[in-house]
Amino acid sequence: MSIFHFINAFFSDGSHWHGYDGIPTRIMEHLQYSFMALGIAAGIALPVGLITGHTGRGGNALALIATAARALPSFGLLVLMFFWLGIGLTPVMIPLVALAVPPILVTTYEAVRTVDPSPVDAARGMGMGPAAVLFQVELPVALPLILSGLRSAAIQVVSTAAIAAYVSLGGLGRYVIDGLYQRNYEIVVGGATLIAGLALAMIALFWLVERLVVSPGVRRGR
Amino acid sequence: MSGGAGFFDIPSDLQHTYLGLIGEHLKEALIPVAGGLALSLPIAQLCVRFRWLYPPVLWVTTVLYAIPSIAFFVFLIDYTGATETTVMIPLTVYSLVVLVPAIVDGVRSVPQETLAAAEAMGFTSMQRYLRVELPIAVPAIFAGLRVATVSSISLVSVGSLIGNEGALGNLLSDAHVFHRSNLAVTSVVTTAVLAIVIDALLIGIRMLLTPWLPRGSRSARRASVDAVTGPAPEEARPLEEAAR
Amino acid sequence: MRERSHRTGPGNPARRGPRPVTGRNIGGLNSPRNGLRARAAQADSRHVRKGIRALIRIESVTKRYPDGTVAVDRLSLEIPDGSVTVLVGPSGCGKTTTLRMINRMVELSEGRILLDGADITRQPVNTLRRSMGYVIQNAGLFQHRTIVDNIATVPRMLGWDRGRARTRAMDLMERVGLDAGLAKRYPYQLSGGQQQRVGVARALAADPPVLLMDEPFSAVDPIVRKTLQAELLRIQEELGKTIVFVTHDIDEAIRLGDMVAVMRTGGKLAQFAPPDELLSAPADEFVEDFLGAGRGVRRLSFFTSAGLELTTDPVVAVDASAAQIAERATDDVPYLLVTDADGRPLGWARAKDAVGGEGLDAAQLLSHGRPFEFGRDSLRDALDCAVLSPTGWAVAVDGDGRVVGVASQETIAGAIRDAHAERKGSADRKAAAGAPGGPGATGARRTAR
Structure with a gap:
């Protein structure tokens, strides 16, 4: 039996496409968790990264925080939060946000810090204020790297959101966890395929966003 | 059946002591990183030698990296069963994905003049690789190694989902089954401490290997970004600050 | 030059x-x-x-x-x-x-x-x-903006509308010698020299x-x-x-x-x-x-070469008759400068060889070296020409490259002495008149010229 057989069987079963346990519902749940976590993480990490990168200070502290956050095992944290906080979104959000913050934070900081200093000097010399320098000069140039940090975070969040099912939440992980319990490999493999597909869709999404928002003058060499 | 209820009273179904679990965890986490390094060195070298090879390799690694660990495990059960191997193969692939760009960028960051000088001194290409390119790329390689190792240590735990192959992660399933939250605490704290200790060890080794670099140099931090995100866009020329 | x-x-x-x-x-x-x-x-x-x-x-x-x-x-x-x-x-x-x-x-x-x-x-x-316009070493262009938008930066900050700022930017591109076709390019597509021109244009944008x-x-x-x-x-x-x-x-x-x-x-x-x-x-x-x-x-x-005393005695056209050549080739003129029909220099001919020959052979001429432009080039350029010339004579040309005369090293040396004397005299007059230093000294320079 190859996994392709399972995949085929899973997707051709019409019953998998409807109802509270249907694929559309699970995908929406999964996206909900993922984007919520990503939004919170970006809300924390982007401003901090932009400001520290702009001023060029606090790099070592950031590196330390990022290393510590990275050391936290997401799966373990999820189970622990489940014990402490019970069933709900919060225990899922904590490990997902902890997972997404380091890549966004570190890349944003580095992206802004490593912007070529001479246009920044020119901009200040032309009479641009600090906010204009950050948003009109530094940010557009730093954008590709910042987006790659966000993309990396998004991929990891989408992957890890699958384990939310382990603590009784929905999302595509539901198929994998339930299937494993029921020893129903068709569902397990089908769920896993969907998760992988969603992660790949994230790559495509970020590629598209980059095409749209990054100036061709910056995109060169990619 | 679960013995006592302390933090370090490991349920007997895991068939390991606390230290045994740590050993198991390190084995499952580090062998893949070592394997990933062994594979990524030649792959990276090929990418440096044949520039056209790098974009497709990068594309493939990015896609592989996007496959969630749990999905990866599940796909492999069909071939390798619910074994340690099933956990270690995906971790090897993830390490590869982090290490190849790190090494390629590291080797590429070797200044052209340095390479020219090495060539002028009569180094063969192998000597040049081993004695010039690789040593200069060490900080970048170690930045990649650190990220790969830490994430590997964290991901081993997920192996518990496919049937007690997650070493310290198995404590999480047991915490669930036996309703013992202290086991979850033990698992999380031990895993985090392991990650930090190994990370610190890697930093130490890097410093020993590169005595010519200032401690905590920016280039190393810069490389760590590449390791997190894959290759950065071609960086803007740094301002050649004239000494004034 | x-x-x-x-x-x-x-x-x-x-x-x-x-x-x-x-x-x-x-x-x-x-x-x-x-x-x-x-x-x-x-x-x-x-x-x-x-x-x-x-x-x-x-x-x-x-x-x-x-x-x-x-x-x-x-x-x-x-x-x-x-x-x-x-x-x-x-x-x-x-x-x-x-x-x-x-x-x-x-x-x-x-x-x-x-x-x-x-x-x-x-x-x-x-x-x-x-x-104030500000120009720095590596131009410091904004790599995410096109050339025209780079130049329009300050006018835009000053509240000009986009159309006016762009028109102004295009004018400036022409002024600094940039092809209008580059307007929509990005900085990385330009050479270092072109980028620096953009830098200057950007600094001039708001005048x-x-x-x-x-x-x-x-x-x-x-x-x-x-x-x-x-x-x-x-x-x-x-x-x-x-x-x-x-x-x-x-x-x-x-x-x-x-x-x-x-x-x-x-x-x-x-x-x-x-x-x-x-x-x-x-x-x-x-x-x-x-x-x-x-x-x-x-x-x-x-020091300008304008005051230099030139002589046209040794200058002959390439189609000059033997009689004309003989007339020019006096004892004081060991070499003749041969010009083409338009008066542009071709090269030097030895006077002795030219006299009595069958006219002038353009192929036998000595190189005339690089001429200096009379009045526009400096005495330094004139001296340089004379030193490098095979005959020791510098060739002076006008703006179109036509010979206006030649000057010997001795003549140039004399002109240098005169210029120094005049400069000194004018500076002394200035000092006597109690003229202020600094910018005033620059004025003296203009007088000398």
Whole structure:
């Protein structure tokens, strides 16, 4: 039996496409968790990264925080939060946000810090204020790297959101966890395929966003 | 059946002591990183030698990296069963994905003049690789190694989902089954401490290997970004600050 | 060669020396409406020569950093209006710091800087900066913006609408010698020299009266640098900005500067003088060392060849008859300069060989070397031609390359002596009249020419 057989069987079963346990519902749940976590993480990490990168200070502290956050095992944290906080979104959000913050934070900081200093000097010399320098000069140039940090975070969040099912939440992980319990490999493999597909869709999404928002003058060499 | 209820009273179904679990965890986490390094060195070298090879390799690694660990495990059960191997193969692939760009960028960051000088001194290409390119790329390689190792240590735990192959992660399933939250605490704290200790060890080794670099140099931090995100866009020329 | 002519040509006296200006409101330039009016006023002012005033006045300025380092030490400079003032000196002499204090990129510690009579700290810092063009070493272009948008940056900040800012940007591209086809390109698609032109255009965009240039040409190769220097002089001839230019290259300073401030390590002023004076009378050993060898010869660049006595005796056309040749080839004329039908030089013929021969053979001629352009090129160029000529005679041509005469080394030497004497006399007269130093000295230079 190859996994392709399972995949085929899973997707051709019409019953998998409807109802509270249907694929559309699970995908929406999964996206909900993922984007919520990503939004919170970006809300924390982007401003901090932009400001520290702009001023060029606090790099070592950031590196330390990022290393510590990275050391936290997401799966373990999820189970622990489940014990402490019970069933709900919060225990899922904590490990997902902890997972997404380091890549966004570190890349944003580095992206802004490593912007070529001479246009920044020119901009200040032309009479641009600090906010204009950050948003009109530094940010557009730093954008590709910042987006790659966000993309990396998004991929990891989408992957890890699958384990939310382990603590009784929905999302595509539901198929994998339930299937494993029921020893129903068709569902397990089908769920896993969907998760992988969603992660790949994230790559495509970020590629598209980059095409749209990054100036061709910056995109060169990619 | 679960013995006592302390933090370090490991349920007997895991068939390991606390230290045994740590050993198991390190084995499952580090062998893949070592394997990933062994594979990524030649792959990276090929990418440096044949520039056209790098974009497709990068594309493939990015896609592989996007496959969630749990999905990866599940796909492999069909071939390798619910074994340690099933956990270690995906971790090897993830390490590869982090290490190849790190090494390629590291080797590429070797200044052209340095390479020219090495060539002028009569180094063969192998000597040049081993004695010039690789040593200069060490900080970048170690930045990649650190990220790969830490994430590997964290991901081993997920192996518990496919049937007690997650070493310290198995404590999480047991915490669930036996309703013992202290086991979850033990698992999380031990895993985090392991990650930090190994990370610190890697930093130490890097410093020993590169005595010519200032401690905590920016280039190393810069490389760590590449390791997190894959290759950065071609960086803007740094301002050649004239000494004034 | 052609570039050089801008500096010595008598045909454009307006370019030399500070341009006097009657009361002009610099602050007014910040509003686009007043910008045009101020520009008109500036154009008018070219015809008014009441006196010389310093647009930027640096008064006993010191820059001391928190760690106690003194970058600039009680520096006083009067930067004349409408001319190029170059700050030059070795690394660490504080020249860049001085420049950056003028637009407050660096805040001074003591003293004050006046712009058109008003302390620069009186107006908001960004208003001040928008009234000054700023050009830096690597151009510092915004890589995410097209060339035209880069140039339009300051006008846009000043509230111009997009269309007007772009039109202005396109005008400037033409002015700095950039092809209009580059407008929609991004900086990475341009060469270093082109990028630097964009940098200059961007600085000129809002037509600021002041241009601050911080080693703008240091990062380009020497040939491109020469072209850019020539272009800057050309643009300056048209616009008459007050330019403060920082460089570590003394040749660049002498070439571009109407006034040159030589600074020494520790942020002290060593000498402030027109380049000619710098070369003829370095204030001390440091300045002399910094100027390097060949001061005397280099100074000849400031003497025009216009007064040189030329002779046309040895000049014959290639189709001249034997009789005409014999008439020219006197005892005083060992060589004949042969020209083509249009009067352009072909080469030298030995007079002895030419007389009695079957006319002139163009293939047998000695090279005439590189001619100098009479009146536009300097005595240094004339001397150079004479020294390099196989006959010891320099060939003078007009703007179209037609021979106007030749000069021997002896004639040139005489002209150099005369020029030195005249220069000295005029300086003495100035001193006797109690003329002020600094900018006044530049005036003397113009008299000499």
